[in-house]
Amino acid sequence: MLHYYILAPFLAAAIFPFIYSDSRRLHAGWFVLPVPVVLFIILLQKLSVLISGDTIMQTVRWIPSLDVNLDFYLDGLSMLFVLLITGIGSLVVFYSIYYLDRTEQLKQFYVYLLLFMGSMLGVVLSDNVFVLYTFWEFTSISSFLLIGFWYKRKRSAYGAQKSMLITVMGGLSLLAGLIILTNITDTTSIRGMIAAQEDILNSGLFIPALLLVMTGAFTKSAQFPFHTWLPDAMEAPTPVSAYLHSATMVKAGLYLTARFSLIFSGTDAFFLLVTGIGLITLCAGSFLAVKQTDLKGVLAYSTISQLGMIMAMLGFGTGGAVLAAIFHIFNHATFKGSLFMVAGIVDHETGTRDIRRLGGLMSLMPVSATLAFIAAFSMAGVPLPILNGFLSKEMFFTASLKISQTTSLASAFADFVPFLAVFGSIFTFVYSMYLVFGTFSGKGNVKDLPKKPHEAPKGMLAAPAILVILVIIIGLMPNLISGSLLAPATEAVTGEKALVHLKFWHGVNIPLYMSLAVVIAGTLLFITLKKWQPLYGRIPSYASADRFYNGLLSVLTNGSKQLTNGYMTGSLRLYTMIILAFLTGAAGWFLWRTGGFAFSTSDLAPVTIPELIIGAVMLIAAIASVFMTHRIAAILVVGVVGYGLSLLFVFFRAPDLALTQLVVETITVGLFLLCFKHLPKLWPLNKTAGEKFFDLIVSLSTGTILTLIAISAHSSKWFDTISHYFVETSYTLGGGKNIVNVILVDMRGLDTLFEITVLGLAAIGIYIMIKLRTKGD
C-alpha cells in the first residue's frame, strides 16, 4: 500500500495538466487538493498500527541484481514526517488557491508541487538507501523548479541555481557516504545497516562515511556553512516557502540525521559534528535574523536557527533530547508554516514585505495579526501555557543541561551547551518580537504602501488559522500527540521504548530560569533594538557565507575558463606539442618503469657501404628540408628522402614496395606543386630562442623515444615470426608466387578492401571540398 501513497502524487502530477485544461472555471488548486487530503486521512488511520508498536514494511522488486528495491518502511519517525508532508501539504495547497492568481502558470506550479510532495514522501518512507537518494534528488529538482517559478525574475533564477548547486553537492556527497556504508555492511537497507552498526563503527571508513552523509544532511537542512541558499530561496512563491523551506524539505536533513543516528550516535565524531554545527547554526541564524528587513528574510534565518537547534538536540544523544527534537520538528512546522502564510498575506495585501515600511497593521488586519502574534510567541518560547513552542524550548533547555556524557568530548563540551542554547534563544526572542511588532504595531505609514491594506479573504486565513489552532491545542494538551506520534518517533530514533508524558509545568527548576532569562534579556534587547541594530553594519562583509559562495562560484568559473583558455589556444602547434610531449613522456615513463628498454646485437644483419651512403643521403636531406626557405626547394629535398626510401626498399628486396613508394612519392610531389600555386611564400616563423629550444627538445625526445622503442621491439622477440607459413602456402593455397600480393588480396584481403575504401573516401572528400565550397572561402 505504501507504494501507492508515494505514487499517488506523481500520478496526479502526470494526469492533472490534462484534466485542468478542460475546465478552467475552477482554480487549479481545487483539483490538486484532494490528493494530500486523502493521503493524510489514510495515513492517519495507520497511526493505530504504530501505537500498538508495529511497523509496516513493503517491498517491490526494482533492480534485484544490484540489491536496489523499492523497500518502503513506515515507523514512528516516517509517520511524523508523512503526516507533516500531507497535512501541511493540504493546507498549503488550500492557501495557494487564494494566494496565487489565476493568471499565474498554475499548471506548472501544481505539477512541481505534486512532484515535490511525492518525492518527499519517498524520502521519508524509503528503507533502501539508493531509493532514498533517488527521492532525495527528486526533492532537490522539484525545489529548484519551485524556487525558480517566476523564472523571469533574475533573483529567482539566482536563488534556484544556488539552492540547486548546494543541495545537489550535498546530495552527491550523501550518495558517496551511502555507497561507503553499503560497501562496509554489504546491505542497502537502512535497517540492515543499523543491525550492522558494529561493522561500521569498527571500519576505517567510519569517519569519511559520517562526514559525507552528514554533509548531505547539513546542506539540505541549511546548516552552517551551507545555510546560504535558504534566504535566497525566499524568491519562491510564499506557499512554496511555507511548505518546502520551513516545514518539509529543509527537515529532510533532520530526518536523515535522526534516521542514521542509530548507526552513528554515541561516537565523539557524531556528537561533535552534529551538536557543534547545530549550535553554531542556531546562534548564527538567530543572530543574523535580526539584521534582516524582509519578512521572509527574517523567517528564513529563523528557520535556519530553529533547524540548527533541532540538529543540536539530535546530537545530544539522550532520549529526552531526541523527544524534544521530534516535538520541535512538529511544533516548528506548525508555527513557521503559519508565520510564512501570514507573511504572504501581508505581502499580498500591502504589496511589500519590507519591515521598515510596514507597521501599524494591527487594526487593519486583526485576524492576521492575532495569528502572527500567537505563532511568533510560540517561536520565541514565551512561557504561556497555550504555546507549543514554549514546551519544546523548555525541553531543549532541559536536554542541554543533561547531555549524554558517555564520551569524553561530550563531557568536555557539556558545560558550554546551555549557555549557547540561551544565547541563541535570546536572539530568537528578539527577532520574533521584531517580526510581529515591526509589522503589526506602531504607527506605520499606511498611505505609503503600494496597496491599501485590508483584511485578507477568509480562505486565505483558513490555513494559517488551522495551524495556529494546532499550536494552541498542542500547547494546551501536548499529550494528545505524545503517545500516538512522538513516542513511536522517538522510539524509531533511539531504538528504545520511550515513555513520553509532556506537561506544561515542571515546577521551578533551572530550565524555567533559563526561559525567564531569555524573556527578560530578549525584552531588554528588543526595546533597545534601535540603539544596537546599527552594529550589524559593522560586520565585515567578507565574513558572510553568501560572499564566500559567490566568490567560490566566480573563482571556479573564471578558473576553469582561464585553464581552458590556457591550453585551448587554437594553435595547432601547441596541440601537436602537447600530444607529442605526452606521448613521449608516457611511453618513456612506462618503458622505464617496466624495464622495457632492451638492446641486443645478436640478431643484426651486415651493413654494406652503399646502404650506409643512402642512409646518410636521407639523413642529410631530412635535416636539410627543415632549413629550406622556399617551398619548391623543400618539396624537392623531401623528394630526395622519398626516392632514397624506395632505393632502400630495393636494397632490402621489396620490389612491390619500391614500386608503390616511387609512384606515391611522385604523385605527392605533383600534388604539392598543385597546391603551391594557391599558397603564399614561406615566411619566417618569428619564434623566440626559448620556443625554438622547446620545439627542439620535444622533437628530439619524440624521435629518441621512437628509436628506442623500435630497437627494443627488435631486441626482444617473444615469438617466432609467422612468415614461413606465407612462404610455404602462398602458391599451394593462394595460387600465386608473389607472396606480398597473395597476402594483400588472399590472406589479409579485408585490410585491402578497407584501404580501398579509404582512398575512395579521400577522393570523394576532395571532390566535395572543391565543388561544394561556399563562395568567399
Place this chain on the structure above:
Amino acid sequence: MSEWFEMVVWGCLVINCLSILFLLYRAIAGPSNPDRAVALDTIGINLIAITGIIAIILDSIHLNDVILLIGILTFIATVAIAKFLEKGDIIERDRD
C-alpha cells in the same frame, strides 16, 4: 660470378651512391630551383643504375619493373616541376 666482376659491380654501386650524395649537395644548396630539379632528375637516373646493379647482385629479374617505372616517373616528375617553374601551374584550365 668471378671475383673481378663482383669487385667491379660493387665499385659501380658505391660510385653511384657517392654520386647521389654529391647530387644531394646540389639539391640542398641550390642556388636556384631549376638546379634542384635537375639534381632530383639525375638522382632518379642514378636510382635506375643502382637498381640495375642490385638486380645483378641479387641475380633477380623482379626489379626490372622498378627500373622502367623510375624512368617514367622521373620523367613525369621533372616535366611537372619544369612546368610549374615555367608557368606556376601544372594543369591548366580549359579556356573555352
